Amino acid sequence: MSADGPPAKVTIKDVAARAGVSKGAVSLAFNNRPGLADATRDRIFAAARELGWAPNLAARSLSSSRVDAVGLAICRPARLLGLEPFYMEFVSGIESVLAEQSCSLLLRLVRDLDEEVAQQERWWKSKQVAGSILVDFLTDDPRLPALGALGMPVIAVGHPSLTGGFPSLWTDDGTAVAEAVRYLAALGHRRVAHVGGAAELGHSAIRNAAFAATVRELGLDAGRQTPTGFSGEDGARATRTLLSSAERPTAILYDNDIMAVAGLSVASEMGLSVPADLSLLAWDDSQLCRLTHPTLSAMSHDVHGFGAEVARTLFALMTTGEAESRQVPTPALTPRGSTGPPR
Amino acid sequence: MSADGPPAKVTIKDVAARAGVSKGAVSLAFNNRPGLADATRDRIFAAARELGWAPNLAARSLSSSRVDAVGLAICRPARLLGLEPFYMEFVSGIESVLAEQSCSLLLRLVRDLDEEVAQQERWWKSKQVAGSILVDFLTDDPRLPALGALGMPVIAVGHPSLTGGFPSLWTDDGTAVAEAVRYLAALGHRRVAHVGGAAELGHSAIRNAAFAATVRELGLDAGRQTPTGFSGEDGARATRTLLSSAERPTAILYDNDIMAVAGLSVASEMGLSVPADLSLLAWDDSQLCRLTHPTLSAMSHDVHGFGAEVARTLFALMTTGEAESRQVPTPALTPRGSTGPPR
DNA sequence: GGCCTTCACTCAACCGGTTCAGTACCACGG
DNA sequence: CCGTGGTACTGAACCGGTTGAGTGAAGGCC
Numbered sequence: 131m132s133a134d135g136p137p138a139k140v141t142i143k144d145v146a147a148r149a150g151v152s153k154g155a156v157s158l159a160f161n162n163r164p165g166l167a168d169a170t171r172d173r174i175f176a177a178a179r180e181l182g183w184a185p186n187l188a189a190r191s192l193s194s195s196r197v198d199a200v201g202l203a204i205c206r207p208a209r210l211l212g213l214e215p216f217y218m219e220f221v222s223g224i225e226s227v228l229a230e231q232s233c234s235l236l237l238r239l240v241r242d243l244d245e246e247v248a249q250q251e252r253w254w255k256s257k258q259v260a261g262s263i264l265v266d267f268l269t270d271d272p273r274l275p276a277l278g279a280l281g282m283p284v285i286a287v288g289h290p291s292l293t294g295g296f297p298s299l300w301t302d303d304g305t306a307v308a309e310a311v312r313y314l315a316a317l318g319h320r321r322v323a324h325v326g327g328a329a330e331l332g333h334s335a336i337r338n339a340a341f342a343a344t345v346r347e348l349g350l351d352a353g354r355q356t357p358t359g360f361s362g363e364d365g366a367r368a369t370r371t372l373l374s375s376a377e378r379p380t381a382i383l384y385d386n387d388i389m390a391v392a393g394l395s396v397a398s399e400m401g402l403s404v405p406a407d408l409s410l411l412a413w414d415d416s417q418l419c420r421l422t423h424p425t426l427s428a429m430s431h432d433v434h435g436f437g438a439e440v441a442r443t444l445f446a447l448m449t450t451g452e453a454e455s456r457q458v459p460t461p462a463l464t465p466r467g468s469t470g471p472p473r
Numbered sequence: 474m475s476a477d478g479p480p481a482k483v484t485i486k487d488v489a490a491r492a493g494v495s496k497g498a499v500s501l502a503f504n505n506r507p508g509l510a511d512a513t514r515d516r517i518f519a520a521a522r523e524l525g526w527a528p529n530l531a532a533r534s535l536s537s538s539r540v541d542a543v544g545l546a547i548c549r550p551a552r553l554l555g556l557e558p559f560y561m562e563f564v565s566g567i568e569s570v571l572a573e574q575s576c577s578l579l580l581r582l583v584r585d586l587d588e589e590v591a592q593q594e595r596w597w598k599s600k601q602v603a604g605s606i607l608v609d610f611l612t613d614d615p616r617l618p619a620l621g622a623l624g625m626p627v628i629a630v631g632h633p634s635l636t637g638g639f640p641s642l643w644t645d646d647g648t649a650v651a652e653a654v655r656y657l658a659a660l661g662h663r664r665v666a667h668v669g670g671a672a673e674l675g676h677s678a679i680r681n682a683a684f685a686a687t688v689r690e691l692g693l694d695a696g697r698q699t700p701t702g703f704s705g706e707d708g709a710r711a712t713r714t715l716l717s718s719a720e721r722p723t724a725i726l727y728d729n730d731i732m733a734v735a736g737l738s739v740a741s742e743m744g745l746s747v748p749a750d751l752s753l754l755a756w757d758d759s760q761l762c763r764l765t766h767p768t769l770s771a772m773s774h775d776v777h778g779f780g781a782e783v784a785r786t787l788f789a790l791m792t793t794g795e796a797e798s799r800q801v802p803t804p805a806l807t808p809r810g811s812t813g814p815p816r
Numbered sequence: 817g818g819c820c821t822t823c824a825c826t827c828a829a830c831c832g833g834t835t836c837a838g839t840a841c842c843a844c845g846g
Numbered sequence: 847c848c849g850t851g852g853t854a855c856t857g858a859a860c861c862g863g864t865t866g867a868g869t870g871a872a873g874g875c876c
Contacts, residue, residue, distance in 0.1 A: 137642060141831090141832055141833080142832060142833060143832080143833095145858080150857075151856085151858050152855070152857070153832085153833075153834090153856090153857090154835080154855075154856065154857075155834090155854085155855060155856080156833095156855095157834055157835085158832070158834095158855090161834085164853095165853075165854065165855075166853095166854070166855080167853085167854065167855090169857085172510055182598065183598070184594075184598035184599045185832085185833065186535070186598060186599060186600045186833065187531075187601050187833095187834055188530075188531045188534040188535040188540075188600055188830035188831090188832080189531075189535050189833035189834085189861090190832080190833055190834075191531040191833090191861095192529070192531040192535050192831090192832080192833070192834090192860095192861050192862065192863080193832080193833050193834040193835080193861045193862095194533050194833080194834055194835085194861085195834095195861070197531075200756045211844070217561070218560070218561060221580070221582070222582050225582050227579065229581070232600070234579050234581070235579075235580060235581075236578075236579070237564070237568075238568065238572070238577070238578075239564070239565050239568050251527075252527060254529035255526070255529060256529060256530045257529045257530060257531055257862095258530050258577070285691050300727050304821085336506070336646075337815050352834085359534040359873070361760065361765065362761070363574060363763070363764075365764075367763065372700065373505070373842080379754060388764070389489070390504075391652075391734075391761075391764050391765075392764040394766075395766035396764050396766070398766040399766045405745075406727040417704065417705050417731075418705070418731075418734075419710065420705070420706070420732070421705040421706075421734050421735040421737035421738055422738050423735075423741045423742045424739075454647075484861090484862055485861095485863060487860065494825075494826085495825070495826045495827070496826090496827090496862085496863075496867080497825075497826060497827075497866095498824085498825060499863095499865080500863070500864055500865085501824095501825085504864085507823095508823075508824060508825075509824070509825080510824065510825090513824080515826085526861065527864085529861085529862055529863065530863095531861090531862080531863085532831090532862035532864085533863055534829045534863090535830095535831050535833080535861090535862080535864090536830070536832095536833095536862080536863050536864040536865080537831085537863080537864055537865085538831070540853035564849070564870075600832095615862095618861080636865090642819085672872080688861070731852095737831065745847080748840080817875105817876105818875105818876095819859095819866105819875090819876095820873105820875085821872100821873085821874080821875100822873080822874095823870105823871090823872080823873095824869105824870095824871090824872100825868105825869085825870090825871105826867105826868085826869075827866105827867090827868080827869095828864085828865100828867095828868105829864105829865090829866095829867105830850105830863105830864085830866100830868100831862105831864085831871085832847105832861105833860105833861090833871085834856095834859105834860085834861085835858100835859085835860080835861105836857100836859090836860105837856105837858095837859105837867090838855105838856085838857085838858105839854105839855085839856075839857100840849105840853105840854090840855085840856100841852105841853090841854085841855100842851105842853085842854105842855100843850105843851090843852085843853105844848085844850090844851090844852105844854105844868095845851105846848095846849095846854090
């Protein structure tokens with residue numbers, strides 16, 4: 131707190147001098163390693179505090195070849211990302227774990243997977259990150275061959291059938307979709323539709339398949355499935371199409387909450403009452419689902435916790451070289467006001 | 474692409490050897506500095522490509538004492554952040570500029586301002602960032618004294634009256650609020666309410682003051698203002714309170730779009746028709762405003778562009794040591810379906 | 817032909833930490 | 847009294863780049 135004129139940069143040497151020890155001792159103290167008397171340790175910390183010194187991480191990382199950051203690249207247009215509560219929650223879960231280890235997250239929004247591959251390679255080769263998190267797998271994802279060869283520690287978010295050998299964490303979307311459809315069927319619905327994502331997206335493919343299978347298994351009328359880009363506008367358009375068709379569904383399952391909100395608004399615009407004329411079921415429950423009228427029933431899961439678990443697993447991989455692929459808790463049905471028996 | 478067994482780490486020396494030059498030459502090439510024949514340059518790049526080499530950024534940053542990252546700490550609970558499209562758009566705007574300069578963004582979600590100050594100090598002292606972006610200023614923000622003394626390049630997002638001498642970028646919220654109120658008054662509303670933020674938040678204070686002043690100036694009935702925490706639930710609660718009061722407002726201005734969505738839902742829950750019985754006007758226009766029924770009128774602005782401008786200004790500050798404080802375009806009224814003359 | 821530039825490049829020091837072999841000192845057992 | 851082991855600490859090499867002074871050759875000018 132003293133006015134020391136030009137804040138001349140202070141290095142480990144200055145701290146060492148002030149504490150009357152060698153650089154090595156300061157290093158030991160700041161990495162709390164054994165081999166120092168408590169009194170010395172205290173003197174070193176005191177000196178560092180007085181000088182306002184913190185170790186230069188570039189130097190540390192250079193000499194110890196340990197890195198204090200992990201990477202996450204997300205590939206969706208920003209407009210959309212901003213809207214999907216999922217990612218911010220996910221990121222925040224990741225960070226809650228990284229912060230404990232004083233590790234930083236390098237976040238990058240990319241336009242396409244080529245850009246992501248380029249970014250990940252750069253991160254890894256230039257030693258900016260100690261590992262990375264991969265999300266949004268396509269079936270036959272082009273990142274797999276490119277990044278697999280790199281030898282970079284990677285945790286994949288997605289079903290093992292998509293993530294090509296990378297240690298993976300995933301939610302059991304198939305089971306959750308089945309639960310959703312069964313629930314709607316139990317309410318008495320026979321014409322159920324699904325507003326999902328493009329089939330190239332791995333988790334969309336899984337959900338689509340599960341939807342079709344469950345509809346068949348329960349002997350419901352052939353359930354229509356509409357692929358979308360997950361935006362609210364996509365959801366609205368899909369809903370309009372479905373509700374204008376001859377065989378109008380009495381229940382719709384959406385692959386995120388934004389589209390469900392849009393669907394609710396379309397229903398109201400078309401004069402349908404929810405849930406009497408139409409039941410709506412969202413995915414990725416967020417606060418948004420409690421803000422509508424009626425409130426939206428949803429398949430909800432702990433996204434923050436998911437992110438935290440991903441970060442923990444990545445740490446395990448980076449430190450021990452091993453990581454278990456694991457399924458995290460399955461999204462659970464949270465019934466609210468938008469689902470009910472058909473009229 | 475050759476199978477080179479264990480991916481032995483390759484350094485600048487290997488590249489130099491392969492290209493038949495010295496380390497210095499490789500360094501010149503990769504920082505595209507003059508002093509190399511084109512042929513040599515090409516040979517160096519070819520060698521680097523063949524070996525899959527990229528410069529170790531820690532080493533570069535250590536020796537050149539140049540840093541390739543900037544920091545942004547956001548202090549709001551994650552649940553809320555996820556919902557506010559604002560931040561993701563803002564971040565994406567920042568990134569669009571940083572990426573051009575191959576600079577990374579260190580993003581941290583913190584719980585309170587003390588934690589933010591600690592983080593910023595650590596970032597700066599440990600040379601992890603070359604500068605930082607500060608958002609969400611309180612009146613008398615505790616970060617100002619703490620970070621001002623650091624000498625770190627900082628761009629503040631907020632009105633200069635709040636940002637204590639840091640170069641700042643801001644939107645003219647006062648004018649925008651006035652425009653909003655004038656518009657509602659022109660539609661014939663005389664009882665207008667405002668669902669805003671806590672008065673400690675600097676921009677809330679500005680908006681609140683502008684609201685009160687405009688109401689007075691236009692001779693409207695005393696406009697009620699309710700401070701909230703910006704969450705949807707807060708918006709719903711505030712709306713219920715307003716609509717249950719004796720002197721029920723005929724129009725409500727919200728300080729973000731989430732609260733406006735919640736307000737719309739409360740209106741419908743209470744059997745009021747929008748906009749006949751009640752007009753609603755949102756702030757921070759996002760896709761969400763087009764997903765409701767009726768669609769939400771909003772004060773909209775280019776958040777992505779705002780973020781980009783902030784990043785550009787930070788770069789100017791970091792490279793030239795100077796940066797101009799500047800007002801960015803004022804949010805503009807975008808009328809949609811939720812505003813109209815009172816019944 | 818001699819002198820001065822300019823260009824292309826090399827060499828070694830240096831950035832600020834970490835690491836590890838080595839040293840000094842003390843305590844303890846025999 | 848010596849050896850042995852352990853603890854506390856030092857010193858120098860090293861991490862992988864950048865930087866700037868220095869070198870040698872080519873070219874221009876009188």
